[in-house]
Amino acid sequence: MSAVALDTAPTPVPRPTPGISLTRSRRDQTDLLPPAALGLLVSLHRAIEPERQARLAARRERQAYFDGGGLPDFRSDTRAIREGHWQVAPLPAALRDRRVEITGPVDPKMVINALNSGAKVYMADFEDSTSPTWDNLLIGQRALIGAVRGDLSFTADSGKHYALKPREQQAVLLVRPRGWHLDEKHVRIDGQPMAGGLFDLALFAFHNARALTEQDRGPYFYLPKLQSMEEAALWETALSHIEATLGLPHGQMKVTVLIETLPAVFEMHEILYALRERIVGLNCGRWDYIFSYLKTFRRHRDKVLPERSQVTMTQPFLKAYSELLIQTCHRRGAHAMGGMAAQIPIADDEAANEQAMARVRADKLREVSAGHDGTWVAHPALIPIARAIFDQHMPAPNQHGVPRDDVQVSRDDLIRPSTGTITRGGFEGSVEVCVRYLAAWLDGNGCVPIHWLMEDAATAEISRTQLWQWLHTPGLHLTDGTAIDANLFAATLRNLPAKLGDRAALPGGERIEQAIALLDQLTRADDLAEFLTLPAYALID
Structure with a gap:
């Protein structure tokens, strides 16, 4: 029986693509990120x-x-585009x-x-x-x-x-x-x-x-x-x-x-x-x-x-x-x-x-x-x-x-804004949604069912931004007469863990305290963070 020749040469190591570095790696990422993709x-x-x-x-x-008080409006320098006669390319079948x-x-x-x-x-x-x-x-x-x-x-x-x-x-x-x-x-x-x-x-x-x-x-x-x-x-x-x-x-x-x-x-x-x-x-x-x-x-x-x-x-x-x-x-x-x-x-x-x-x-x-x-x-x-x-x-x-x-x-x-009210349930619900969504997001889950609604970053952003604005607009009250202020927010955060019950049943339950701390920091800050996911991104991977 003739011997079978074995290729004992080492597997070539891909040559680094100039200018790019990856700071994380997975065992299976080489075929996802070959040199041609990195070059692109x-x-x-x-x-x-x-x-x-x-x-x-x-x-x-x-x-x-x-x-500073300015308002958005239609642009004067693009009026010709708005008033012109043109159409987009035909739609694909x-x-x-x-x-x-x-x-x-x-x-x-x-x-x-x-x-x-x-x-x-x-x-x-x-x-x-x-x-x-x-x-x-x-x-x-x-x-x-x-x-x-x-x-x-x-x-x-x-x-x-x-x-x-x-x-x-x-x-x-x-x-x-x-x-x-x-x-x-x-x-x-x-x-x-x-x-x-x-x-x-x-x-x-x-x-x-x-x-x-x-x-x-x-x-x-x-x-x-x-x-x-x-x-x-x-x-x-x-x-x-x-x-x-x-x-x-x-x-x-x-x-x-x-x-x-x-x-x-x-x-x-x-x-x-x-x-x-x-x-x-x-x-x-x-x-x-x-x-x-x-x-x-x-x-x-x-x-x-x-x-x-x-x-x-x-x-x-x-x-x-x-x-x-x-x-x-x-x-x-x-x-x-x-x-x-x-x-x-x-x-x-x-x-x-x-x-x-x-x-x-x-x-x-x-x-x-x-x-x-x-x-x-x-x-x-x-x-x-x-x-x-x-x-x-x-x-x-x-x-x-x-x-x-x-x-x-x-x-x-x-x-023109809509009119309406801020109830205690609405205020506390905004805090809960933010904390539960943030905890799940920090744990790697960006799509979370909460109270029979599918919450994602966009819906969590509404709650987070409203909390900031409500706390930074003097004179606002809940429908029961309670002032919307730092004391109300602190009490709501303090009472939330007990309200959530068994954390093991919640997506990202182990991250609840981290989420509370981040929401507290963002809501009390003098300036509204542009996006919730920007500071949160620093806390993952």
Whole structure:
């Protein structure tokens, strides 16, 4: 018998890519971050980072203007864009009907269940519903590679096995990278942290763009938290850079933009124009929009909002926002997507569950009647409810033929606050949501069911920002007459652990004290932190 020659040569060690360093590692990350991918990240960072920093500086300057009493308004220098006759590029076939979309984080089980859910679109979320630990990010990227390839599966600790349905039965995949304000601290290029959103988007495109192009499925993205036309133009530069590097046709990568900041609602035409060769729609990101309203007017005593449960889409300033978005999109040939239903089924209380589902039905009927082309849900059980309403009232794939020429929205309509109250339950509920969500986020979970609502960073931001504003606006009282001050806040924090009961049953229960300390620090600070996730990010990994 002849001997079999063995290759005893050592495995070659990949040569370092100049300019980039990774400060965390996983045993399985080499194939996710090969030299070609690292090279793309380096070239993209160098092309985009100076302008990203300029845009973030512009945000700070604009906020200082608002803090000094200034008000947002439509831009005079872009009037020609708003009044011009132009449309966005034709929509791809896979995105013409988006009547129900489901969103959620990027862990393998969620990816499989969402793609199999019966929704038209699944938005895989690296942003508000993902705690950006290095493990979460890379596990999410690997799960999406498997989903695009078609062989993703998952077996739970219980032994239950999850696998994808045939591709023709799956939702269309869209990916939401992080916003411009978030760094990826584990990827440093030329000594600087890379933009988290560029890391998310570029790595996904590197591994999946070619396959999705061949499937006529994209790649497609949701872009979050833009505040201006210039920020949209920066995404256009980044997307074009990636396409050129990967050899994709210009405009192959399509995007939907979330209008979830107050400044952006005054620049919707301009944002569509800046991305006109690839944008397919705008979305009413209602929870972040409310957060942005609070943050924009944090120093305006005449624009303090009531507790979150009273700030619904029927309030005049939110109704004006959603209807103006519909009118703008349909004028330009783009989708006007509705907002999130955050309810989840209440399994052990039939009456309470029916009340919750009735609120979902009313919300979706409002959206389709107003002219929206689709909507979001947070839980698969809500898909049939939303789909039935849109099927009944929107038999066509979309409602682009509903121009909403009747909508007349002024600057004052968009900034007029809603009236209402702050109850003890509303105040204490805001504290509880913040602490429980923060604890879970610090523990690696960015999507948390609390009191039969699916909370993510956007909803937690509302509660956190309201607490800061209520405590820093003199003269506010609860409906029972109690002054809203540091003493009330301290007592509420002090009493919360006993109210929560068994921490072992809570996501991130071991992080409750850390979450309380962080919320206490942020709420008492003289200045409102721009985003909750910025100081929290320093406490993970």
